[in-house]
Amino acid sequence: MIVILGASGATGSALLDRLGTLGVPSRALSRDPESLRARLDGLGGGPVEIHAADAADPDSLRVAFKGADQLFLTMSNSPAQVMLETQVIDIAAEAGIGHIVKLSAPAVGPRSPVLFSRWHHAIEEHLRSSGVTHTVLRPYAFLQKLPHLAPTITAQDVILGAMGEAGCTYIDCRDIADVAAAALTRPELAGGEYTLTGDRTFTYPQLADVFSSLLGRTIRYVDLPPDAMRRNLTEHAHMPDWLAGHIVEIQQLAVTHPETPTDTVERVLGRPPRSLGAYLRENLHQFR
Known part of the structure; x- marks a missing residue:
């Protein structure tokens, strides 16, 4: 069981x-x-x-x-x-x-x-x-967290962040779950440590371009200093300070330690990971 x-x-x-x-x-x-x-x-x-x-x-x-x-x-x-x-x-x-x-x-x-x-x-x-x-x-970052960007996309046509030109290797939670299921049902995988990513990195400016293409209007990325981003999350998104701090830390980690896609999902599952574009097309109604 x-x-x-x-x-x-x-x-x-x-x-x-x-x-x-x-x-x-x-x-x-x-x-x-x-x-x-x-x-x-x-x-x-x-x-x-x-x-x-x-x-x-x-x-x-x-x-x-x-x-x-x-x-x-x-x-x-x-x-x-x-x-x-x-x-x-x-x-x-x-x-x-x-x-x-x-x-x-x-x-x-x-x-x-x-x-x-x-x-x-x-x-x-x-x-x-x-x-x-x-x-x-x-x-790495879950695609299912992207709806947190929706309030500023829908109201202002902007994405706010503190990542500059750093890339993020978004992964779909369903791919994580599929790897977990494999680890639970295939004994040869037990005992391993697996770094899971999507198949490519996206900078926030690139992410804004993807949204622009899918939504049919221009979405801009606005880069903020880390302290300003943290204040924005606590004051406007009403996050507790520890959570806002975590989000900024994760974004700054991508700046100081550039993310590189792994082939783990494909090696374990025998197929490529789900793409950012596919996820957004499934959930585009949340960003209109």
């Missing part, structure tokens, strides 16, 4: 869909099981158990992990993430789960310039010390 912690999120729900298509039994954990059940109605595919569970509630995890042999671990970034994920790992090990696939982040390390990457480094280190076989996925 494969347990998916974070089954309501973009990657977790895509993994649930993929395992269903493969006919692989899975157990989806959610703090809101009824909403998840409503989303899954009519999907078909393999059998899915839905359990109410919360990473902050150890007893709920112990119940949810009974009889499971693999775990997909993904959580929303938060200041409590290290504490919560290491707790999940410990409970999974106690429950006899033999393989954990963890969704991590790029540029992990104790001195990473990105706060979230330092968090993920600490979690990965704990996972290594747990004795559980583990697979680590390190994706």
Whole structure:
């Protein structure tokens, strides 16, 4: 049995869909099981158990992990993430789960310039010390995060950022989920560390050009100094300061450590990753 912690999120729900298509039994954990059940109605595919569970509630995890042999671990970034994920790992090990696939982040390390990457480094280190076989996925920016650009595109025909001419290797969450499903169903992939990207980099000016072509109007990129970008996110997007800081750190990481596409998705799945253009065409209504 494969347990998916974070089954309501973009990657977790895509993994649930993929395992269903493969006919692989899975157990989806959610703090809101009824909403998840409503989303899954009519999907078909393999059998899915839905359990109410919360990473902050150890007893709920112990119940949810009974009889499971693999775990997909993904959580929303938060200041409590290290504490919560290491707790999940410990409970999974106690429950006899033999393989954990963890969704991590790029540029992990104790001195990473990105706060979230330092968090993920600490979690990965704990996972290594747990004795559980583990697979680590390190994706770059999700295509599914692009709708965060929609407010200024729809209202002002602009994209705001602090990346200059640096490129970003966007990846579709569905490709991440497909790689995760492969790691959970193909034993030869277990134990690896996989950096996941799309098939090319896009600068923000290039991204603006793509939007211009698809929307039929001119979209401009406006480059801001990092501090100004952070203020814009807290004052206008109403983000908490720690999250705004993370977004700016990620954008600056692309400046100081240029992103390079990998061939991991194609090597694992035998097909190219989904493209930025294809994703935008599917979701263009969000940017009109």
